[in-house]
Amino acid sequence: MMPLAINQATTRPQWTLKEAIAGYAKAGVRGIGVWPDKLRECGLAEAKRRLAESGLVVSSYAGGELFVKRDGAVQPDDVAHRLVDEAAEIKADCLVCVVGGLPAGSRDIAGARMRARDRLAALLPRARAAGVPLAIEPVHPMRAADVSCINTLDAALDLCDALGTGVGVAVDAYHVWWDPALSAAIARAKGRIVSFQLCDWLAEMRALMDDRGMPGDGIIDLSALTKQVQAAGFTGLPEIEIMSARDWWKRDPNEAVRICVQRFAAIRSS
Protein backbone atom coordinates (compact mmCIF):
# COMPACT_ATOMS: atom_id res chain seq x y z
CA MET A 1 0.00 0.00 0.00
CA MET A 2 1.06 3.50 -0.77
CA PRO A 3 1.98 5.62 2.31
CA LEU A 4 -0.47 8.24 1.17
CA ALA A 5 -3.83 9.69 2.10
CA ILE A 6 -6.39 11.35 -0.12
CA ASN A 7 -8.40 14.25 1.21
CA GLN A 8 -12.02 13.75 0.32
CA ALA A 9 -12.20 17.31 -1.03
CA THR A 10 -10.50 15.71 -4.06
CA THR A 11 -13.70 13.84 -4.85
CA ARG A 12 -16.13 16.22 -3.18
CA PRO A 13 -18.86 16.47 -5.81
CA GLN A 14 -18.69 12.84 -6.85
CA TRP A 15 -18.48 10.77 -3.66
CA THR A 16 -20.16 10.61 -0.28
CA LEU A 17 -17.97 9.67 2.69
CA LYS A 18 -18.99 6.03 2.36
CA GLU A 19 -18.10 6.02 -1.32
CA ALA A 20 -14.80 7.83 -0.69
CA ILE A 21 -13.79 5.35 2.01
CA ALA A 22 -14.50 2.47 -0.33
CA GLY A 23 -12.88 4.13 -3.34
CA TYR A 24 -9.69 5.21 -1.58
CA ALA A 25 -9.24 1.84 0.13
CA LYS A 26 -9.70 0.08 -3.20
CA ALA A 27 -7.05 2.34 -4.75
CA GLY A 28 -4.54 1.15 -2.18
CA VAL A 29 -3.95 4.29 -0.16
CA ARG A 30 -3.65 4.20 3.60
CA GLY A 31 -5.56 7.27 4.74
CA ILE A 32 -8.38 9.70 4.17
CA GLY A 33 -8.83 13.35 5.06
CA VAL A 34 -12.43 13.83 6.21
CA TRP A 35 -14.71 16.88 5.97
CA PRO A 36 -17.40 17.73 8.52
CA ASP A 37 -20.29 18.12 6.10
CA LYS A 38 -19.56 14.71 4.63
CA LEU A 39 -19.17 13.12 8.08
CA ARG A 40 -22.47 14.56 9.29
CA GLU A 41 -24.27 13.51 6.13
CA CYS A 42 -23.03 9.96 6.72
CA GLY A 43 -23.67 9.93 10.44
CA LEU A 44 -20.96 9.44 13.06
CA ALA A 45 -21.69 5.84 13.99
CA GLU A 46 -21.90 4.66 10.38
CA ALA A 47 -18.74 6.59 9.48
CA LYS A 48 -16.79 5.04 12.35
CA ARG A 49 -17.93 1.58 11.32
CA ARG A 50 -16.97 2.10 7.68
CA LEU A 51 -13.61 3.61 8.59
CA ALA A 52 -12.80 0.71 10.92
CA GLU A 53 -13.78 -1.87 8.29
CA SER A 54 -11.70 -0.16 5.63
CA GLY A 55 -8.55 0.03 7.72
CA LEU A 56 -8.02 3.62 6.57
CA VAL A 57 -6.32 6.09 8.89
CA VAL A 58 -8.01 9.48 9.20
CA SER A 59 -5.07 11.69 8.32
CA SER A 60 -6.92 14.92 9.03
CA TYR A 61 -10.27 16.39 9.90
CA ALA A 62 -11.00 19.70 8.19
CA GLY A 63 -11.76 22.65 10.44
CA GLY A 64 -12.60 25.49 8.09
CA GLU A 65 -14.32 28.74 9.09
CA LEU A 66 -13.20 27.81 12.60
CA PHE A 67 -13.70 31.20 14.25
CA VAL A 68 -14.94 33.45 11.43
CA LYS A 69 -17.11 32.41 8.49
CA ARG A 70 -16.33 33.39 4.90
CA ASP A 71 -19.06 36.02 5.04
CA GLY A 72 -17.39 37.63 8.06
CA ALA A 73 -19.79 36.31 10.71
CA VAL A 74 -18.02 35.41 13.95
CA GLN A 75 -18.55 31.78 14.98
CA PRO A 76 -19.71 30.80 18.47
CA ASP A 77 -17.33 28.57 20.45
CA ASP A 78 -19.42 25.45 20.04
CA VAL A 79 -18.57 25.26 16.33
CA ALA A 80 -14.93 24.55 17.14
CA HIS A 81 -15.85 22.37 20.13
CA ARG A 82 -17.95 20.12 17.95
CA LEU A 83 -15.13 19.77 15.42
CA VAL A 84 -12.67 18.74 18.14
CA ASP A 85 -15.14 16.19 19.49
CA GLU A 86 -15.83 14.75 16.03
CA ALA A 87 -12.10 14.59 15.25
CA ALA A 88 -11.61 12.59 18.45
CA GLU A 89 -14.50 10.24 17.58
CA ILE A 90 -13.02 9.34 14.20
CA LYS A 91 -9.47 9.21 15.65
CA ALA A 92 -8.19 11.85 13.25
CA ASP A 93 -4.46 12.50 13.31
CA CYS A 94 -5.27 16.20 13.68
CA LEU A 95 -7.88 18.90 13.35
CA VAL A 96 -6.73 21.23 10.58
CA CYS A 97 -7.45 24.74 11.84
CA VAL A 98 -8.35 27.29 9.17
CA VAL A 99 -9.14 30.14 11.49
CA GLY A 100 -11.09 32.54 9.28
CA GLY A 101 -10.41 35.99 7.87
CA LEU A 102 -11.63 39.43 8.83
CA PRO A 103 -14.94 39.90 10.61
CA ALA A 104 -17.46 41.74 8.45
CA GLY A 105 -16.74 45.46 8.26
CA SER A 106 -13.25 45.19 9.75
CA ARG A 107 -10.02 46.62 8.31
CA ASP A 108 -7.93 45.33 11.21
CA ILE A 109 -6.03 42.23 10.15
CA ALA A 110 -3.61 42.57 13.08
CA GLY A 111 -6.60 42.48 15.42
CA ALA A 112 -8.01 39.44 13.62
CA ARG A 113 -4.69 37.68 14.15
CA MET A 114 -4.75 38.44 17.87
CA ARG A 115 -8.29 37.14 18.21
CA ALA A 116 -7.38 33.95 16.34
CA ARG A 117 -4.53 33.39 18.78
CA ASP A 118 -6.83 33.97 21.78
CA ARG A 119 -9.49 31.62 20.45
CA LEU A 120 -6.95 28.90 19.67
CA ALA A 121 -5.64 29.26 23.23
CA ALA A 122 -9.18 28.88 24.56
CA LEU A 123 -9.82 25.81 22.38
CA LEU A 124 -6.58 24.07 23.26
CA PRO A 125 -7.52 22.53 26.66
CA ARG A 126 -10.46 20.74 25.03
CA ALA A 127 -8.27 19.52 22.17
CA ARG A 128 -5.56 18.30 24.54
CA ALA A 129 -8.12 16.49 26.68
CA ALA A 130 -9.57 14.85 23.57
CA GLY A 131 -6.12 13.87 22.30
CA VAL A 132 -6.62 15.80 19.07
CA PRO A 133 -3.58 17.79 17.88
CA LEU A 134 -4.50 21.14 16.40
CA ALA A 135 -2.82 21.79 13.04
CA ILE A 136 -2.74 25.50 12.28
CA GLU A 137 -2.86 25.86 8.51
CA PRO A 138 -1.28 28.94 6.97
CA VAL A 139 -3.52 29.86 4.06
CA HIS A 140 -2.41 31.59 0.85
CA PRO A 141 -2.37 35.40 1.23
CA MET A 142 -4.94 35.71 -1.54
CA ARG A 143 -7.48 34.37 0.98
CA ALA A 144 -6.33 36.49 3.94
CA ALA A 145 -9.54 38.53 3.89
CA ASP A 146 -12.06 35.70 3.84
CA VAL A 147 -10.52 32.32 4.69
CA SER A 148 -7.66 32.79 7.14
CA CYS A 149 -5.66 35.69 8.53
CA ILE A 150 -2.76 33.28 9.21
CA ASN A 151 -0.84 33.46 5.94
CA THR A 152 2.72 32.25 6.37
CA LEU A 153 4.28 29.20 7.94
CA ASP A 154 6.31 31.48 10.20
CA ALA A 155 3.13 33.15 11.45
CA ALA A 156 1.66 29.72 12.25
CA LEU A 157 4.87 28.72 14.04
CA ASP A 158 4.80 31.96 16.05
CA LEU A 159 1.37 30.85 17.25
CA CYS A 160 2.69 27.39 18.12
CA ASP A 161 5.49 29.01 20.12
CA ALA A 162 2.93 31.09 22.01
CA LEU A 163 0.44 28.27 22.59
CA GLY A 164 2.60 25.38 23.80
CA THR A 165 1.97 21.66 23.46
CA GLY A 166 -0.89 20.18 21.47
CA VAL A 167 -0.52 22.54 18.53
CA GLY A 168 1.40 22.08 15.32
CA VAL A 169 1.14 23.21 11.72
CA ALA A 170 -0.46 21.96 8.51
CA VAL A 171 1.82 22.50 5.52
CA ASP A 172 -0.21 22.68 2.32
CA ALA A 173 1.96 23.07 -0.77
CA TYR A 174 -0.66 25.24 -2.47
CA HIS A 175 -0.66 27.79 0.33
CA VAL A 176 3.05 28.07 1.07
CA TRP A 177 5.02 27.28 -2.10
CA TRP A 178 5.65 30.94 -3.00
CA ASP A 179 7.16 31.96 0.35
CA PRO A 180 10.81 33.08 0.10
CA ALA A 181 11.21 32.07 3.77
CA LEU A 182 9.72 28.59 3.21
CA SER A 183 12.82 26.41 3.52
CA ALA A 184 13.90 28.12 6.72
CA ALA A 185 10.36 27.94 8.11
CA ILE A 186 10.08 24.20 7.41
CA ALA A 187 13.36 23.64 9.22
CA ARG A 188 12.03 25.76 12.09
CA ALA A 189 8.89 23.58 12.13
CA LYS A 190 10.93 20.49 13.02
CA GLY A 191 8.74 18.06 14.95
CA ARG A 192 5.68 20.29 14.64
CA ILE A 193 4.34 19.43 11.18
CA VAL A 194 1.22 17.37 11.88
CA SER A 195 -0.37 17.58 8.45
CA PHE A 196 1.21 17.73 4.98
CA GLN A 197 -1.05 18.34 2.01
CA LEU A 198 -0.11 18.23 -1.65
CA CYS A 199 -1.54 19.58 -4.83
CA ASP A 200 -0.05 21.73 -7.56
CA TRP A 201 -0.28 25.37 -8.57
CA LEU A 202 -1.23 25.64 -12.21
CA ALA A 203 0.69 28.20 -14.25
CA GLU A 204 -2.57 28.93 -16.02
CA MET A 205 -4.67 29.17 -12.82
CA ARG A 206 -7.96 30.85 -13.64
CA ALA A 207 -9.98 31.14 -10.44
CA LEU A 208 -9.39 32.20 -6.85
CA MET A 209 -11.26 29.16 -5.59
CA ASP A 210 -11.16 25.49 -6.41
CA ASP A 211 -8.69 25.65 -9.27
CA ARG A 212 -5.93 23.48 -7.87
CA GLY A 213 -3.85 21.15 -9.95
CA MET A 214 -2.91 17.47 -9.82
CA PRO A 215 0.66 17.01 -8.50
CA GLY A 216 2.95 17.18 -11.52
CA ASP A 217 0.71 19.41 -13.60
CA GLY A 218 1.92 22.71 -12.14
CA ILE A 219 4.94 24.69 -11.07
CA ILE A 220 5.60 23.55 -7.48
CA ASP A 221 8.68 21.42 -6.88
CA LEU A 222 6.70 18.89 -4.82
CA SER A 223 9.53 16.40 -4.70
CA ALA A 224 11.86 18.88 -3.02
CA LEU A 225 9.09 20.05 -0.68
CA THR A 226 8.24 16.49 0.36
CA LYS A 227 11.87 15.82 1.17
CA GLN A 228 12.09 19.01 3.25
CA VAL A 229 8.93 18.15 5.18
CA GLN A 230 10.15 14.63 5.90
CA ALA A 231 13.56 15.97 6.96
CA ALA A 232 11.64 18.14 9.45
CA GLY A 233 10.36 14.99 11.11
CA PHE A 234 6.93 14.59 9.57
CA THR A 235 5.97 10.95 10.00
CA GLY A 236 2.26 11.11 9.14
CA LEU A 237 0.64 10.31 5.84
CA PRO A 238 1.09 12.91 3.11
CA GLU A 239 -2.36 13.80 1.88
CA ILE A 240 -3.31 14.82 -1.64
CA GLU A 241 -6.05 17.45 -1.65
CA ILE A 242 -7.21 18.84 -4.99
CA MET A 243 -10.18 21.16 -5.25
CA SER A 244 -10.64 21.41 -9.00
CA ALA A 245 -13.98 22.65 -10.26
CA ARG A 246 -12.93 22.80 -13.89
CA ASP A 247 -11.15 19.48 -14.20
CA TRP A 248 -10.88 16.75 -11.56
CA TRP A 249 -14.29 17.29 -10.04
CA LYS A 250 -15.75 16.57 -13.47
CA ARG A 251 -13.93 13.29 -13.95
CA ASP A 252 -14.53 9.75 -12.83
CA PRO A 253 -13.34 9.82 -9.19
CA ASN A 254 -11.74 6.39 -9.56
CA GLU A 255 -9.56 7.86 -12.31
CA ALA A 256 -8.69 10.90 -10.17
CA VAL A 257 -7.62 8.73 -7.23
CA ARG A 258 -5.65 6.37 -9.44
CA ILE A 259 -3.71 9.26 -10.93
CA CYS A 260 -3.09 10.73 -7.45
CA VAL A 261 -1.43 7.45 -6.48
CA GLN A 262 0.67 7.38 -9.66
CA ARG A 263 1.80 10.95 -9.23
CA PHE A 264 2.70 10.48 -5.59
CA ALA A 265 4.78 7.45 -6.51
CA ALA A 266 6.62 9.64 -9.04
CA ILE A 267 7.23 12.34 -6.41
CA ARG A 268 8.61 9.81 -3.95
CA SER A 269 10.99 8.24 -6.42
CA SER A 270 12.33 11.46 -7.95
Place this chain on the structure above:
Amino acid sequence: MMPLAINQATTRPQWTLKEAIAGYAKAGVRGIGVWPDKLRECGLAEAKRRLAESGLVVSSYAGGELFVKRDGAVQPDDVAHRLVDEAAEIKADCLVCVVGGLPAGSRDIAGARMRARDRLAALLPRARAAGVPLAIEPVHPMRAADVSCINTLDAALDLCDALGTGVGVAVDAYHVWWDPALSAAIARAKGRIVSFQLCDWLAEMRALMDDRGMPGDGIIDLSALTKQVQAAGFTGLPEIEIMSARDWWKRDPNEAVRICVQRFAAIRSS
Protein backbone atom coordinates in the same frame (compact mmCIF):
# COMPACT_ATOMS: atom_id res chain seq x y z
CA MET B 1 -4.03 70.85 -5.85
CA MET B 2 -4.13 67.46 -4.26
CA PRO B 3 -0.69 65.90 -3.57
CA LEU B 4 -1.75 62.84 -5.46
CA ALA B 5 -1.08 61.03 -8.71
CA ILE B 6 -3.36 58.75 -10.67
CA ASN B 7 -1.92 55.78 -12.48
CA GLN B 8 -3.34 55.62 -15.95
CA ALA B 9 -4.18 51.95 -15.48
CA THR B 10 -7.14 53.36 -13.55
CA THR B 11 -8.62 54.66 -16.80
CA ARG B 12 -6.97 52.17 -19.13
CA PRO B 13 -9.87 51.21 -21.38
CA GLN B 14 -11.39 54.68 -21.52
CA TRP B 15 -8.55 57.13 -22.06
CA THR B 16 -5.46 57.47 -24.23
CA LEU B 17 -2.41 59.09 -22.65
CA LYS B 18 -3.40 62.46 -24.07
CA GLU B 19 -6.89 62.13 -22.61
CA ALA B 20 -5.57 60.92 -19.26
CA ILE B 21 -3.14 63.83 -18.99
CA ALA B 22 -5.95 66.28 -19.70
CA GLY B 23 -8.45 64.51 -17.44
CA TYR B 24 -6.14 64.12 -14.45
CA ALA B 25 -4.89 67.72 -14.69
CA LYS B 26 -8.45 68.95 -14.85
CA ALA B 27 -9.30 66.91 -11.72
CA GLY B 28 -6.62 68.78 -9.81
CA VAL B 29 -4.11 66.03 -9.16
CA ARG B 30 -0.38 66.64 -9.47
CA GLY B 31 0.90 63.50 -11.11
CA ILE B 32 0.34 60.62 -13.49
CA GLY B 33 1.67 57.09 -13.60
CA VAL B 34 2.39 56.23 -17.24
CA TRP B 35 2.27 52.89 -19.08
CA PRO B 36 4.55 51.99 -21.99
CA ASP B 37 1.85 50.89 -24.41
CA LYS B 38 0.00 54.16 -23.89
CA LEU B 39 3.20 56.20 -24.24
CA ARG B 40 4.17 54.46 -27.47
CA GLU B 41 0.68 54.82 -28.89
CA CYS B 42 0.89 58.56 -28.21
CA GLY B 43 4.47 58.99 -29.41
CA LEU B 44 7.30 60.19 -27.22
CA ALA B 45 7.59 63.75 -28.53
CA GLU B 46 3.87 64.40 -28.32
CA ALA B 47 3.69 62.86 -24.83
CA LYS B 48 6.55 65.02 -23.56
CA ARG B 49 4.89 68.13 -24.95
CA ARG B 50 1.51 67.30 -23.38
CA LEU B 51 3.08 66.41 -20.04
CA ALA B 52 5.04 69.68 -19.96
CA GLU B 53 1.96 71.73 -20.85
CA SER B 54 -0.11 70.00 -18.17
CA GLY B 55 2.39 70.55 -15.39
CA LEU B 56 1.85 66.96 -14.26
CA VAL B 57 4.71 65.06 -12.64
CA VAL B 58 5.28 61.53 -13.91
CA SER B 59 5.14 59.68 -10.62
CA SER B 60 6.06 56.33 -12.15
CA TYR B 61 6.66 54.51 -15.39
CA ALA B 62 5.37 50.93 -15.42
CA GLY B 63 7.91 48.22 -16.13
CA GLY B 64 5.92 45.00 -16.24
CA GLU B 65 7.13 41.70 -17.67
CA LEU B 66 10.58 43.22 -17.23
CA PHE B 67 12.63 40.02 -17.55
CA VAL B 68 10.02 37.27 -18.05
CA LYS B 69 6.69 37.62 -19.86
CA ARG B 70 3.44 36.31 -18.42
CA ASP B 71 3.59 33.37 -20.78
CA GLY B 72 7.01 32.40 -19.40
CA ALA B 73 9.09 33.68 -22.32
CA VAL B 74 12.38 35.23 -21.20
CA GLN B 75 12.78 38.84 -22.34
CA PRO B 76 15.90 40.06 -24.15
CA ASP B 77 17.83 42.86 -22.40
CA ASP B 78 16.68 45.56 -24.78
CA VAL B 79 13.14 45.41 -23.39
CA ALA B 80 14.32 46.74 -20.02
CA HIS B 81 16.81 49.12 -21.67
CA ARG B 82 14.07 50.76 -23.68
CA LEU B 83 11.91 51.17 -20.56
CA VAL B 84 14.76 52.89 -18.70
CA ASP B 85 15.37 55.21 -21.64
CA GLU B 86 11.69 56.09 -21.97
CA ALA B 87 11.39 56.70 -18.21
CA ALA B 88 14.31 59.12 -18.49
CA GLU B 89 12.74 60.89 -21.47
CA ILE B 90 9.48 61.57 -19.61
CA LYS B 91 11.38 62.40 -16.38
CA ALA B 92 9.58 59.69 -14.42
CA ASP B 93 10.24 59.59 -10.68
CA CYS B 94 11.04 55.90 -11.08
CA LEU B 95 10.73 52.83 -13.26
CA VAL B 96 8.52 50.35 -11.42
CA CYS B 97 10.16 46.97 -11.87
CA VAL B 98 7.80 43.99 -12.02
CA VAL B 99 10.38 41.38 -12.79
CA GLY B 100 8.30 38.47 -14.07
CA GLY B 101 7.52 35.01 -12.75
CA LEU B 102 8.78 31.57 -13.66
CA PRO B 103 10.16 30.84 -17.11
CA ALA B 104 7.97 28.40 -19.02
CA GLY B 105 8.43 24.83 -17.83
CA SER B 106 10.32 25.79 -14.67
CA ARG B 107 9.55 24.69 -11.10
CA ASP B 108 12.49 26.62 -9.65
CA ILE B 109 11.26 29.80 -8.01
CA ALA B 110 14.50 30.20 -6.06
CA GLY B 111 16.39 30.15 -9.35
CA ALA B 112 13.97 32.68 -10.85
CA ARG B 113 14.69 34.98 -7.90
CA MET B 114 18.44 34.70 -8.42
CA ARG B 115 18.11 35.48 -12.12
CA ALA B 116 15.93 38.51 -11.33
CA ARG B 117 18.63 39.78 -8.99
CA ASP B 118 21.32 39.27 -11.62
CA ARG B 119 19.32 41.00 -14.33
CA LEU B 120 18.51 43.96 -12.07
CA ALA B 121 22.24 44.24 -11.29
CA ALA B 122 22.99 44.27 -15.01
CA LEU B 123 20.33 46.90 -15.68
CA LEU B 124 21.38 49.20 -12.86
CA PRO B 125 24.34 51.00 -14.51
CA ARG B 126 22.11 52.14 -17.36
CA ALA B 127 19.41 53.28 -14.91
CA ARG B 128 21.93 55.18 -12.79
CA ALA B 129 23.42 56.86 -15.85
CA ALA B 130 19.94 57.86 -17.00
CA GLY B 131 19.02 59.16 -13.54
CA VAL B 132 16.08 56.77 -13.29
CA PRO B 133 15.59 55.12 -9.89
CA LEU B 134 14.50 51.49 -10.14
CA ALA B 135 11.53 50.69 -7.88
CA ILE B 136 11.34 46.97 -7.22
CA GLU B 137 7.70 46.12 -6.72
CA PRO B 138 6.84 43.14 -4.54
CA VAL B 139 3.81 41.53 -6.17
CA HIS B 140 1.08 39.59 -4.38
CA PRO B 141 2.00 35.90 -3.92
CA MET B 142 -1.01 34.87 -5.99
CA ARG B 143 0.92 36.15 -9.02
CA ALA B 144 4.29 34.61 -8.09
CA ALA B 145 4.10 32.14 -10.96
CA ASP B 146 3.29 34.54 -13.79
CA VAL B 147 3.85 38.20 -12.82
CA SER B 148 6.70 38.44 -10.34
CA CYS B 149 8.75 36.07 -8.24
CA ILE B 150 9.46 38.94 -5.79
CA ASN B 151 6.55 38.63 -3.39
CA THR B 152 7.28 40.39 -0.12
CA LEU B 153 8.58 43.81 0.78
CA ASP B 154 11.40 42.15 2.72
CA ALA B 155 12.44 40.21 -0.39
CA ALA B 156 12.52 43.47 -2.37
CA LEU B 157 14.57 45.13 0.36
CA ASP B 158 17.00 42.21 0.40
CA LEU B 159 17.55 42.94 -3.30
CA CYS B 160 18.08 46.64 -2.55
CA ASP B 161 20.66 45.71 0.08
CA ALA B 162 22.46 43.54 -2.46
CA LEU B 163 22.29 46.01 -5.34
CA GLY B 164 23.32 49.32 -3.76
CA THR B 165 22.35 52.83 -4.81
CA GLY B 166 19.82 53.62 -7.49
CA VAL B 167 17.33 50.97 -6.39
CA GLY B 168 14.38 51.30 -4.06
CA VAL B 169 10.98 49.70 -3.63
CA ALA B 170 7.45 50.30 -4.85
CA VAL B 171 4.90 49.72 -2.10
CA ASP B 172 1.52 48.85 -3.57
CA ALA B 173 -1.16 48.39 -0.92
CA TYR B 174 -2.88 45.66 -2.95
CA HIS B 175 0.24 43.52 -3.07
CA VAL B 176 1.52 43.87 0.50
CA TRP B 177 -1.44 44.54 2.82
CA TRP B 178 -1.71 40.93 4.04
CA ASP B 179 1.93 40.57 5.12
CA PRO B 180 2.34 39.97 8.88
CA ALA B 181 5.83 41.47 8.59
CA LEU B 182 4.61 44.60 6.77
CA SER B 183 5.00 47.24 9.49
CA ALA B 184 8.53 46.12 10.26
CA ALA B 185 9.39 45.96 6.56
CA ILE B 186 8.11 49.50 5.92
CA ALA B 187 10.25 50.76 8.78
CA ARG B 188 13.19 48.84 7.30
CA ALA B 189 12.49 50.53 3.95
CA LYS B 190 13.18 53.97 5.43
CA GLY B 191 14.43 56.29 2.69
CA ARG B 192 14.04 53.59 0.02
CA ILE B 193 10.34 53.82 -0.88
CA VAL B 194 10.31 55.47 -4.30
CA SER B 195 6.75 54.59 -5.30
CA PHE B 196 3.60 54.23 -3.21
CA GLN B 197 0.47 52.93 -4.89
CA LEU B 198 -3.01 52.72 -3.43
CA CYS B 199 -6.13 50.78 -4.17
CA ASP B 200 -8.28 48.55 -2.02
CA TRP B 201 -8.78 44.81 -1.62
CA LEU B 202 -12.42 43.94 -1.96
CA ALA B 203 -13.80 41.46 0.56
CA GLU B 204 -15.85 40.04 -2.29
CA MET B 205 -12.98 39.93 -4.79
CA ARG B 206 -13.98 37.68 -7.69
CA ALA B 207 -11.07 37.51 -10.12
CA LEU B 208 -7.33 36.99 -9.97
CA MET B 209 -6.77 39.87 -12.36
CA ASP B 210 -8.11 43.38 -12.61
CA ASP B 211 -10.56 43.22 -9.74
CA ARG B 212 -9.13 45.94 -7.52
CA GLY B 213 -11.23 48.28 -5.43
CA MET B 214 -11.51 52.03 -4.99
CA PRO B 215 -9.81 53.15 -1.76
CA GLY B 216 -12.42 52.97 0.97
CA ASP B 217 -14.45 50.17 -0.63
CA GLY B 218 -12.38 47.30 0.75
CA ILE B 219 -10.62 45.93 3.79
CA ILE B 220 -7.18 47.59 3.74
CA ASP B 221 -6.49 50.21 6.39
CA LEU B 222 -5.10 52.66 3.82
CA SER B 223 -4.96 55.53 6.26
CA ALA B 224 -2.64 53.66 8.62
CA LEU B 225 -0.56 52.40 5.68
CA THR B 226 -0.17 55.90 4.23
CA LYS B 227 1.03 57.20 7.60
CA GLN B 228 3.55 54.36 7.88
CA VAL B 229 4.89 54.97 4.38
CA GLN B 230 5.25 58.69 5.02
CA ALA B 231 6.92 58.02 8.37
CA ALA B 232 9.43 55.93 6.39
CA GLY B 233 10.43 59.05 4.48
CA PHE B 234 8.40 58.73 1.30
CA THR B 235 8.15 62.23 -0.16
CA GLY B 236 6.85 61.43 -3.64
CA LEU B 237 3.28 61.54 -4.83
CA PRO B 238 1.06 58.71 -3.64
CA GLU B 239 -0.50 57.17 -6.72
CA ILE B 240 -3.93 55.60 -6.99
CA GLU B 241 -3.93 52.63 -9.33
CA ILE B 242 -7.16 50.66 -9.78
CA MET B 243 -7.47 47.93 -12.36
CA SER B 244 -11.17 47.13 -12.21
CA ALA B 245 -12.69 45.28 -15.14
CA ARG B 246 -16.07 44.83 -13.54
CA ASP B 247 -16.62 48.32 -12.15
CA TRP B 248 -14.41 51.37 -12.63
CA TRP B 249 -13.28 50.52 -16.14
CA LYS B 250 -16.94 50.60 -17.13
CA ARG B 251 -17.63 54.02 -15.69
CA ASP B 252 -17.14 57.56 -16.91
CA PRO B 253 -13.41 58.10 -16.28
CA ASN B 254 -14.05 61.66 -15.09
CA GLU B 255 -16.23 60.20 -12.35
CA ALA B 256 -13.59 57.59 -11.43
CA VAL B 257 -10.88 60.24 -11.11
CA ARG B 258 -13.12 62.58 -9.15
CA ILE B 259 -13.89 59.83 -6.63
CA CYS B 260 -10.19 58.91 -6.39
CA VAL B 261 -9.50 62.48 -5.33
CA GLN B 262 -12.33 62.47 -2.78
CA ARG B 263 -11.25 59.17 -1.29
CA PHE B 264 -7.62 60.23 -1.04
CA ALA B 265 -8.70 63.39 0.77
CA ALA B 266 -10.59 61.20 3.25
CA ILE B 267 -7.54 58.96 3.76
CA ARG B 268 -5.30 61.96 4.42
CA SER B 269 -7.64 63.53 6.93
CA SER B 270 -8.49 60.38 8.90
